[in-house]
Amino acid sequence: MKPIFKLIFLLTIFIVNLARAQDNKELQKMADDDQQARMSPDTDWNLLNKRDSIRRVRVDELFEENKVKTAKDYLNAGIIFQHGNDTIASRKAVECFGKAIELDSTLNRWWYAAAVDRNLMRRGKPQIYGTQFIKNQTTNHKWKRYEIDTTKVTDKERAYYRVETLAQQKEKERLMNLKSIASFAKENSIDKVVKLIKTEFKKALQSEYNVTEGAINSFGYQLMNNNRDNEALKIFKLNITLYPDRYNTYDSYGECLLKIKQTEKGLKAYRKSLELNPDNENAKKVLNRFEK
Numbered sequence: 001m002k003p004i005f006k007l008i009f010l011l012t013i014f015i016v017n018l019a020r021a022q023d024n025k026e027l028q029k030m031a032d033d034d035q036q037a038r039m040s041p042d043t044d045w046n047l048l049n050k051r052d053s054i055r056r057v058r059v060d061e062l063f064e065e066n067k068v069k070t071a072k073d074y075l076n077a078g079i080i081f082q083h084g085n086d087t088i089a090s091r092k093a094v095e096c097f098g099k100a101i102e103l104d105s106t107l108n109r110w111w112y113a114a115a116v117d118r119n120l121m122r123r124g125k126p127q128i129y130g131t132q133f134i135k136n137q138t139t140n141h142k143w144k145r146y147e148i149d150t151t152k153v154t155d156k157e158r159a160y161y162r163v164e165t166l167a168q169q170k171e172k173e174r175l176m177n178l179k180s181i182a183s184f185a186k187e188n189s190i191d192k193v194v195k196l197i198k199t200e201f202k203k204a205l206q207s208e209y210n211v212t213e214g215a216i217n218s219f220g221y222q223l224m225n226n227n228r229d230n231e232a233l234k235i236f237k238l239n240i241t242l243y244p245d246r247y248n249t250y251d252s253y254g255e256c257l258l259k260i261k262q263t264e265k266g267l268k269a270y271r272k273s274l275e276l277n278p279d280n281e282n283a284k285k286v287l288n289r290f291e292k
Contacts (some may be wrong), residue, residue: 027062030055031076034083055080055087068133071104082115090119113161118246121146128152129161130169140274145169145175176214178210189264190231193240201242213243219253229260254286264289 034055037048059077062068068077078096081089097112110131117127126149134146164172179187185193197216200207218238223232236253243249254269267290274283 027076031079074100110162129163247273
């Protein structure tokens with residue numbers, strides 16, 4: 001074979017293999033739609049269940065057409081099967097997530113642990129990782145971790161699959177049953193909200209409201225997204241006072257300051273965030289943009 005033809009042949013093989021390695025765009029869109037549909041507070045669950053069913057049928061067709069090939073394809077297929085309503089779908093989810101991380105272990109391994117637990121739960125068996133929480137509908141309607149067999153998986157294995165330790169799961173259950181700051185804020189002024197947060201913070205494990213760093217931060221963003229920037233600023237500033245060693249509190253505070261045009265104070269907050277966490281890429285981007 002002449003060198004030129006050999007080169008063309010090798011280039012053709014390379015292009016064919018590259019095409020085969022590309023992620024399935026249709027699968028990606030279906031998985032994105034699946035996740036987006038669950039983010040709305042006004043979700044029509046009957047309609048969503050119908051759309052979930054249609055997506056699962058289409059994924060089965062893609063498997064038959066040999067169009068599920070890459071690690072990301074298997075991950076996306078698993079996401080769609082994960083929201084099925086029977087053990088057939090939950091088994092397929094386990095298989096898809098298992099194949100995905102076999103092909104690429106850098107993908108989010110939590111999906112596999114969650115699929116295993118959900119599959120066990122649907123079969124009436126105890127979960128093993130501890131990803132599934134259910135609401136007790138017969139008594140107090142509180143969240144509770146679904147029954148778990150703690151002998152099957154170690155905390156080290158849980159960490160590998162990005163699942164909380166058993167101790168962390170107990171704390172997660174406690175936090176899930178706390179009242180939200182937003183619920184109190186519906187009928188109270190921002191100053192009363194600030195006072196509540198301070199009071200609840202002092203109660204520590206005895207608190208009735210969720211006043212963790214993340215919960216306070218989320219409430220601040222709710223305010224900011226509704227253009228209540230000055231109120232949001234009070235919440236972010238309080239979060240810094242309560243959690244002075246957390247880089248994310250300064251990051252959010254800085255973002256709010258920049259939004260209301262207090263640039264120097266905002267950049268100072270971002271510098272503090274970067275000092276606390278030198279790997280904070282968001283702070284780096286913001287500072288680079290303003291300090292060129």
